[in-house]
Amino acid sequence: MVKNLIRNKSFYKGRLLGKYWRVIIDGTGLFYFREKHCENCLVTKVEREDGKKETRYYHKVLEAKLILSEKIVISLGTEFIENESEDVSKNDCELNAAKRLLKRIKKEYPRLMFCIQGDALYAAESIMELCRKNHWEYVLTQKETRQPLLEESYEWIKEGNGGEEVSGIGKERGQGYFVNHVEEMVEAGRGRWKIENEGFNNQKNGIYNIEHLNSYDSTAMKNHYLITQIADILMQLYLSWNPLIRELGQSKKNTSSRLLESFRRQTVTDEDVLYIQRYTTVYLE
Numbered sequence: 001m002v003k004n005l006i007r008n009k010s011f012y013k014g015r016l017l018g019k020y021w022r023v024i025i026d027g028t029g030l031f032y033f034r035e036k037h038c039e040n041c042l043v044t045k046v047e048r049e050d051g052k053k054e055t056r057y058y059h060k061v062l063e064a065k066l067i068l069s070e071k072i073v074i075s076l077g078t079e080f081i082e083n084e085s086e087d088v089s090k091n092d093c094e095l096n097a098a099k100r101l102l103k104r105i106k107k108e109y110p111r112l113m114f115c116i117q118g119d120a121l122y123a124a125e126s127i128m129e130l131c132r133k134n135h136w137e138y139v140l141t142q143k144e145t146r147q148p149l150l151e152e153s154y155e156w157i158k159e160g161n162g163g164e165e166v167s168g169i170g171k172e173r174g175q176g177y178f179v180n181h182v183e184e185m186v187e188a189g190r191g192r193w194k195i196e197n198e199g200f201n202n203q204k205n206g207i208y209n210i211e212h213l214n215s216y217d218s219t220a221m222k223n224h225y226l227i228t229q230i231a232d233i234l235m236q237l238y239l240s241w242n243p244l245i246r247e248l249g250q251s252k253k254n255t256s257s258r259l260l261e262s263f264r265r266q267t268v269t270d271e272d273v274l275y276i277q278r279y280t281t282v283y284l285e
């Protein structure tokens, strides 16, 4: 489905500088349990308010979201952050999961040009090296605590008047300093911010409720999560190609219930089947 959407020229406009598909990597927690849940749980000790230590068992996920357009941001790949077995000495982490995910994306889409975007957590040498090796670009957020040397250099160049003060940046008319004259990056960086705030939030608080535990079984949990990503792609496409739905003021929840209802009730005619046969090819590997 994703490959077809990429091949479909209608989203070419969404590429950065007419060339790079923007991919945002971002992690989120899915579930946590107070008792051991499975062999693959991430295990953390937290201190409670009363000073007592408590062990918590987590399940997290890392997403690579592909920006097709300002309104359509879909899952390009999912990597579950989990331990291989119970007896590992160190928990799996976002960074390791990101490496696995990016390698998998390169394998699945060897020729596509990507611009990887993420927050300061991913601004690590290993990720940048991986991007360069894949001939991808990257825009990563810098944070004082995570990249102190970069912060220092930036301040140093700025103080020596090596930076250029610019005002009226973007829609917000913001102010900033360009140390390397990289104005295009403002647009790209803003895209990352948007998805972090909208992508997961929609799924968490909106109609899908990805944090709701539907099954205690970890394989079922993962399958449910992945199916949600597929549903999300369909929903975003449906909503963006039917702008009238927004104007009707129908809530997303209603829209999805009605969609589901129409799948259930509407009779599929011979004509529909013919149409599907003509325009759909399923490849089984």
Ligand SMILES: [Zn+2]
Pocket (backbone or CB within 6 Å): 036, 037, 038, 039, 040, 041, 042, 057, 058, 059, 218
């Ligand atoms: Zn578990």
